[in-house]
Amino acid sequence: MNARNRDSFCQLFTNLKILPLKSQYIFSLLLFSAKNLHSYESNSAIHNINTTFSSDLRTATANLTSFQKSPFNFGIKIFNHIHTCIKNTSHNINQVRSTLKGFLLIN
Numbered sequence: 001m002n003a004r005n006r007d008s009f010c011q012l013f014t015n016l017k018i019l020p021l022k023s024q025y026i027f028s029l030l031l032f033s034a035k036n037l038h039s040y041e042s043n044s045a046i047h048n049i050n051t052t053f054s055s056d057l058r059t060a061t062a063n064l065t066s067f068q069k070s071p072f073n074f075g076i077k078i079f080n081h082i083h084t085c086i087k088n089t090s091h092n093i094n095q096v097r098s099t100l101k102g103f104l105l106i107n
Contacts (some may be wrong), residue, residue, distance in 0.1 A: 014105065023104040026078055030100055033057075033075035034090045040076060055087055056080040 003012055013020055019027060033040070037057075044054040057076045062068055079087070086103065089095045 017105060019101065019104055027100060027104055029071060029075040029078050030082065030086075031093070031097065032071060033079045034093060034096045037090060053080075055084065 003009075010020075041058045042054070043051070043056050043058055046058065057079055059076050059080075060067075060073060062073070067073055082100075083103070086096065086099050089099055
């Protein structure tokens, strides 16, 4: 790729379609959450009122820092912040994978 020692890797990663480390972590957490949606509780399961956050997952309340920083809990927080078009495709893992990777490469 003719990259020099002091070149920025951002453009190089984008050209090679490689996710940076932060994006890879987000990608793996969201795939874990999408694969295990049956073990999470959504806000729509608690009440039947159609609200803005009804498609979000319910976060568990815990006082332990080890649980608050766990992948299980952190995956919920990230899943609630992604765009609704990615949330709507959460039933198909292959579609989530391709949509999410494209989204993370652009942003």
